[in-house]
Amino acid sequence: MSVTIRFCGAAHTVTGSCYLLETPSGRFLIDCGLFQGQKTLKELNYGAFPFRPADVDAVVLTHAHIDHSGLLPKLVREGFRGRILATRGTIDLCSYMLPDAGSIQESEVAALNRRNSARGRAEVSPIYTQADAVASLQSFQPVEYETWVGVIPRVRARYWNAGHLLGSASIELEFEGEGAAGQPLRLLASGDVGPDAKLLEPDPKAPAGFDYVISESTYGDRIRAATTPQQRRQRLAAEVKDAAAAKGALLIPAFAVERTQELIVDLVDLMERGEIPPAPIFLDSPLAIHATEVFRKHAASLDADIDVNRLFSSSHLRFTETVDESKSIAKLxxxxxxxxxxxxxxxxxxxxxLKHWLWSSRATVLLVGYQAHGTLGRFLQEGAKAVRIQGEEIRVAARIRMMDEYSGHADGSEITRWIAARRPIQRGLFLVHGEEQAIAGLAARVAERIIPSAKLFQPVLDDIYELSTPAPTLLDVAHRRRLAPEAVIHLDWHNEMSRLVLDINDQIAAAADDRARGVIIRRLRRALADRAEPAA
Structure with a gap:
């Protein structure tokens, strides 16, 4: 008799959350999310799952964000016939988010295939379609917070509000008879844990006393300055006033769910108070528009001090749902x-x-969320002077600004306190959903002070652990890995190629004259012809 866990995603990366639990009575997943970031990771979305979907009996879903839910339509299309257990808020959000993800994949693949056709390359297919996503919604079954529900025979779950997103949950699991002396084996999966005093959500909740805890570590290596809602609004007001002074667009790339709604609440409130210049606020995302309606529906479960319905109905707010409406914004x-x-x-x-405004010094880009390794947002955050968007080189002259106060994730000190409150943790703490530096930072915080180092584990992609033993045992899975661990951590050749093309263009543009440009080009051609010796 045994229980094993396979870390199929969100292991030394912040996306692709998916953990396969195998027991004598069946198999189930915690989450089934989309990989995002560098192309090497994203290509995993197109490949086969590291398990047979038809063999999976159930999914327990922590929340609706696409990096946790985004491969569920593919799972269903490829043979999964079980239940997807989720809170009502999560189901309502997924009913818009998953079809939207399918629609985006269809449209972006169509654009890619047009480019591939022009280049004589083979066409590709979307990971799944909008129709696949709609079909997957039939598998969802609602659960209530703090109420036990059966998952598979001899395994039950209880959901606790994680304070991260509408409907988000940390999931408590009990495996009957698999613990010490025939007692239940107890495990807690954190999901994504919200920060203290989040604008729309309550503080996270969960019980204590587990054999195992699986904890996110997104911001495990950093500490935010203490802030209040009023201080956050003041910081946002300062950024908006600076952007207004530049007399161009303020672009806010925002996660369509929760982050967007928090920003709307604060922006409208600041305009109504006269603390920032009045201006149209374009919510240019069909998904965000639908998600805002979901927030209206669940207003009673949000912060009672905020009149969500009134703020979401402001005359400052403009909804642009169609493509033509979106394109018309470019005329401003x-x-x-x-x-x-x-x-x-x-x-x-x-x-x-971004293509329309990045080159302009009058524009401002305000990043308000986590920017994963290898993403365009991360390159902008790190100060890229030029970027490639849909095959085009765009110079970056816009002001790039960052606000961390709207993050939906607990920081290093908050997640450390959350872990400490789960003690005693008898057998092991697994740190997941973080990049290498973040996991290392959180490990340094909790080792010995919160939990003995011997009980602290940092799984990499496709690691499998036996959980029924007195201490978790790592099984030999080297032959089953989809990617080498270092391929998850480092920038891939796609990123390096984009940087190389930009560097070449910079060098040629900076050359003194046509003769010097010709020298650079001839040297590059010689290097390609010589096929330099591969690195040792």
Whole structure:
């Protein structure tokens, strides 16, 4: 008799959350999310799952964000016939988010295939379609917070509000008879844990006393300055006033769910109080528009001090749902605000607005969320002088600004306190959903002070652990890995190629004359012809 866990995603990366639990009575997943970021990771979305979907009996879903839910339509299409257990808020959000993800994949693949056709390359297919996503919604079954529900025979779950997003949950699991002396084996999966005093959500909740805890570590290596809602609004007001003074667009790449709604609440409130210049706020995302309606529906579960319905009905707010409405925004020249997905600038309408404005010193880009390794947002955050968007080189003259106060994730000190409150943790703490530096930072915080180092684990992609033993045992899975661990951590050749093309263009542009440009080109051609010796 045994229980094993396979880390199929969000292991030394912040996306692709998916953990396969195998027990004597069946198999189930915690989450089934989309990989985002560098192309090497994103290509995993197109490949086979590291398990047979038809063999999976159930999914327990922590929340609706695409990096946790985004491969569910593919799972269903490829043979999964079980239940997807989620809170009502999560189901309502997924009913818009998953079809939207399918639609985006269809439209972006169509654009890619047009480029591939012109280049004589083979066509590609979307990971799944909008129709696949709609079909997957039939598998969802609602659960209530703090109420036990059966998952598979001999396994039950209880959901606790994680304070991260409408409907988000940390999931408590009990495996009957698999613990010490025939007691239940107890495990807690954190999902994404919200920060203290989040604008729309309550503080996270969960019980204590587990054999295992699986904890996110997104911001495990950093500490935010203490802030209040009023201080956050003042910081936002300062950024908006600076953007208005530049007399161009303020572009806010935002996650369509929660981050966008928080920004709307604060922006409208600041305008109504006269603390920032009045300006149209374009919510340029069909998904965000639908999600805003979901927030209206669940207003009673949000912060009672905020009149969500009134703020979401402001005359300052403009909804642009159609493509033509979105394109019409480009005709504006003065100060205006555009909130569009995606939050990491990796897809969606924000990329079109960035192409239109990044080259202009009058524009401001305000990043308000986590920017994963290898994403366009991360390159902008790190000060790139030029970027490539949909095959075009765009010079970056816009002001790039960052606000961390709207993050939906607990920082290093907050997640450390959250872990400490789960003690005693008898057998092991797994740190997931973080990049290498973040996981290392959180490990340094909790080792020995919170939990003995021997009980602290940092799984990499496709690691499998036996959980029924007195201490978790790492099984030999080297032959089953989809990617080498270092391929998850480092920038891939796609990123390096983009940088090389930009560097070549810079060098040629900076050359003194045509003769010097010719020398550079001839040297590059010789290097390609010589096929330099591969690195040792």
């Amino acid at each position: 020249t003065g100060f205006h605000i555009i909130i569009a997905a995606s939050g990491m600038c990796d897809a969606g309408r924000i990329r079109h607005h």
